[in-house]
Amino acid sequence: MKAFDLFRPKDLFQAFSRLELNQHETVLKSGGTDLLIWIKKGLVSPKEVVDLSSIDSLNEIEVKEGEGILIGTNVSLNRIIDHPEMKRRFPALIEACETHSDAVLRNKATLVGNVCSAVPSGDTIPPLLCYEAEAVVQTSCSKRHLPLPRLIIGPRKKSISKTEIVTHLWIPLPKADLSVGAYRRASRRRALDLAQAAVACTLFQHRGERDFRLAVGALSPIPVRVSEGERILNETSNIDEKIADRVADAVLKAIQPITDVRGSREFRFAVTVELVRESLSLCLTRAKTEEGCY
Amino acid sequence: MPKHALSFVLNGETVDWEVETNATLLQALRENGVTSVKRGCEEGECGACTVVIDELAQKSCLVLALEVEGKSVLTVEGLPAAPGKLHPIQQAFVDEGAVQCGFCTPGFSMTTYAFLKTHPNPTDEEIRHALSGNLCRCTGYLSIIKAVKTAAEALSKPIVAGEGGEGDVR
Numbered sequence: 001m002k003a004f005d006l007f008r009p010k011d012l013f014q015a016f017s018r019l020e021l022n023q024h025e026t027v028l029k030s031g032g033t034d035l036l037i038w039i040k041k042g043l044v045s046p047k048e049v050v051d052l053s054s055i056d057s058l059n060e061i062e063v064k065e066g067e068g069i070l071i072g073t074n075v076s077l078n079r080i081i082d083h084p085e086m087k088r089r090f091p092a093l094i095e096a097c098e099t100h101s102d103a104v105l106r107n108k109a110t111l112v113g114n115v116c117s118a119v120p121s122g123d124t125i126p127p128l129l130c131y132e133a134e135a136v137v138q139t140s141c142s143k144r145h146l147p148l149p150r151l152i153i154g155p156r157k158k159s160i161s162k163t164e165i166v167t168h169l170w171i172p173l174p175k176a177d178l179s180v181g182a183y184r185r186a187s188r189r190r191a192l193d194l195a196q197a198a199v200a201c202t203l204f205q206h207r208g209e210r211d212f213r214l215a216v217g218a219l220s221p222i223p224v225r226v227s228e229g230e231r232i233l234n235e236t237s238n239i240d241e242k243i244a245d246r247v248a249d250a251v252l253k254a255i256q257p258i259t260d261v262r263g264s265r266e267f268r269f270a271v272t273v274e275l276v277r278e279s280l281s282l283c284l285t286r287a288k289t290e291e292g293c294y
Numbered sequence: 295m296p297k298h299a300l301s302f303v304l305n306g307e308t309v310d311w312e313v314e315t316n317a318t319l320l321q322a323l324r325e326n327g328v329t330s331v332k333r334g335c336e337e338g339e340c341g342a343c344t345v346v347i348d349e350l351a352q353k354s355c356l357v358l359a360l361e362v363e364g365k366s367v368l369t370v371e372g373l374p375a376a377p378g379k380l381h382p383i384q385q386a387f388v389d390e391g392a393v394q395c396g397f398c399t400p401g402f403s404m405t406t407y408a409f410l411k412t413h414p415n416p417t418d419e420e421i422r423h424a425l426s427g428n429l430c431r432c433t434g435y436l437s438i439i440k441a442v443k444t445a446a447e448a449l450s451k452p453i454v455a456g457e458g459g460e461g462d463v464r
Contacts (some may be wrong), residue, residue, distance in 0.1 A: 003295050006315035006360055033356050036318070037337050049315075053361060102427025104405055105338055107350040108357070191426035192339055 001040045004047060008054035015165060016140035018050055023162040026050055030058075030073050031110040033101070034117045058167060061086070068172040070136070073165075077106040077114070077124075089173060091286075092127040092181025092200045099123050099183060102191040116166055118152045118222070119194075125152070125223040126200035126215035127183055128171070135160075136168040145170060152222050178205040180290055182282035185217070186271045188262070194218070196263040197272050199251070201279040203287055210234065212283075214247070214276075219255035219268060226254045229276075239284060248276040302362045304328070305372025313359040319345070319352075322359035323369065330370045330400040334429075341428030344401035345369050351408035353427070370400045373407065383407055386445035387438070394432035402428050406442050414450055416442065 007026075009015040019026055025047035029035050032053070038044045052058060058072035063085050071080070077097040080086050087094050100123045101109055114124045115135065125148065134145040137160050146160070153159045160166070185198035198217035203210060212233035217223040228250040236243050257268035297312035300322070313322045320343045323331045334342035336355045343354040346368040373381035380388065383406050393399050402425065409416070409424040416424070421442045422435075430438060 001316050001318070003314070003316050006298075006358065008360065008363075032358065033338055036356050036358070039316075040336065051358070051361070101338070102341075103409075103424050104341060104344060104351045104353055104427040105356070107352055 001036070002042065002045055004039070004045075004049050006049050006051060008051045011055055011057065012138065012165070012167065013140070015050055015052060015055065016138075016163070018048075019163045019165070020140065022048055026162070028052060028116075028165060030113045030116075031076065031108045032113075033105055033109040034113065034119075052165070064173075066173065068170050071111055071169045071171070073110065073112040073167055075111055077101075077109050077111060078103070080111050081106070089179055090127065090131055090171060090181070091179065092130060092183045092202045093124060093171075095181070095183040096123045096127045096198075096200065099185055099195075105192075112166055112169055115148065115151070115169065116158065118154075118156050118158055120155050120221060120223065121195040121198070121218035122223065123183070123185065123195060123198065123217065126198055126217040127181065127202065128169070129215040129223060129225050130181065130200050130202040130213035131171050133169050133171045135166045136170055137164050138167045139164050149222075149225075155221050174204050174206075174211070176204040176206045176211075178287060178290070179203070180283055180286040182279040182286070184275045184279040184282070186263075186275060194262060197257070197268045197275055198223075199272065199275040199279045201276075201283045203283050205287065214251070216251060216255060216272070219257045219272060221256070224254060226251050228254065233280075239280070244277050244280055247280065248273045251276050298360060300359055300363055302364060303366040305368060311359075315358075315360060317359045319354040319357040319359045319362055319367070323354060323367075328369055328371060332397055332400060334397070334401075338427075339429070340398070341401045341405065342398050344404045344428065346404050346408045349408065349411065351405045368404070368407070370403050373403070381407075382448035383410070383441075383445040386441040386448060390437045390441035390444055392433055392437040392441035398428060398430045398432075402430070402438060406445060410442070410446055410449060414446060416446055418443075 007018050027046040029049050029051045053074050058074045060072045061083055062070040077100055081097050114122050134147050135151045137144050137146050151158055181202035183200045185195040187193040187195050195218040197219050200215045202213045212230050214226045214229045229247040232246050257265045259265045295314045300311045300313050332342035334340035338353045338356045344351050345354045348365050375381040383403050387393050405428050421439050
């Protein structure tokens with residue numbers, strides 16, 4: 001692995017000072033399960049790695065009742081999976097975390113890291129889009145919330161500057177009696193593989209009102225919400241196969257899949273139809289069987 | 295490249311090493327003689343380098359050595375066993391024919407060790423899920439899954455007075 005300096009700050013103040021000093025030659029690391037591979041492959045060649053995993057204050061999951069859940073940059077995917085409130089409120093995210101890499105790597109890989117890697121196939125991004133998660137972006141003197149569609153602007157590209165750090169993710173808690181969801185993806189093997197196509201479908205129900213959300217991954221330069229598909233679902237009281245087909249058509253119109261080593265453009269179009277049907281059907285079944293789980 | 299001081303607990307004993315900033319824990323362990331930790335893919339895919347850090351299984355090729363400062367690292371060399379005996383996980387792998395070339399075995403053993411701590415009575419499905427990040431090119435996995443079940447049974451047996459002590463392997 002190419003040589004680099006390693007800076008392990010004890011707090012955010014130290015991290016910001018370092019970034020302001022060396023901003024053009026520094027990359028941030030949390031879990032590092034993507035970054036170390038990218039360095040080994042020569043995809044990035046930082047002069048210095050600032051390792052946020054040494055900052056204890058970024059290890060927390062904080063539930064703010066009635067408002068939202070704040071997840072620190074160092075929270076691993078397995079800690080998300082094991083957190084009872086996350087499981088209850090954001091089931092599609094849990095399913096996506098369980099699909100990511102394998103049970104051992106998930107001890108190291110972090111949720112914020114998966115978002116910040118900003119790869120088109122990032123498993124946790126489609127459900128986070130459904131849940132309208134925001135990145136908490138800080139500098140030494142400012143703090144702002146950035147919705148994920150404004151953070152991720154291209155494959156491996158984020159909109160934030162080199163002196164900013166995504167310190168947390170904020171997931172708002174909508175008023176709901178019921179939250180169900182599903183994440184379905186196609187990949188060549190179950191563990192340790194990237195998605196060929198992925199669909200997240202979530203449903204919040206509040207006093208009889210239903211709010212469906214739909215997002216896809218690995219099918220366009222960045223994961224996206226499919227608002228036309230959501231409109232069809234939210235305007236229909238009786239969702240049958242014909243409606244599911246209309247939703248799948250709306251998804252196909254919203255994506256631009258490519259042919260690459262993991263699958264062809266044609267395969268991706270075909271499998272997307274199945275993933276939409278499957279995730280929608282799972283969502284509806286779970287809504288019937290898990291009533292009151294929110 | 296300048297070296298940096300690293301102090302951590304390896305298999306129950308504090309060690310002080312000098313490592314380069316870009317050294318992975320895998321490299322540091324092997325360079326310091328802990329060769330049970332195998333260098334396979336070095337991309338987190340194969341699990342041959344799995345160790346247990348503070349109770350969690352981790353792939354040491356994707357951990358920087360300096361990240362374990364002050365932490366506790368366990369490799370198969372440190373699996374607690376009665377004098378002259380193998381740890382029940384290792385014994386189960388031997389008994390069930392779960393070792394052929396043996397290259398993946400230390401990694402499987404450490405993943406199994408961390409897994410059985412939290413899942414003392416695992417189902418087949420839970421075992422498959424837990425081991426999904428460890429690859430074996432010889433056995434076809436069935437004997438490994440059987441070995442994990444056998445190890446779970448052995449570890450769940452009550453300790454008989456006189457057999458425990460240093461040899462308490464839980």
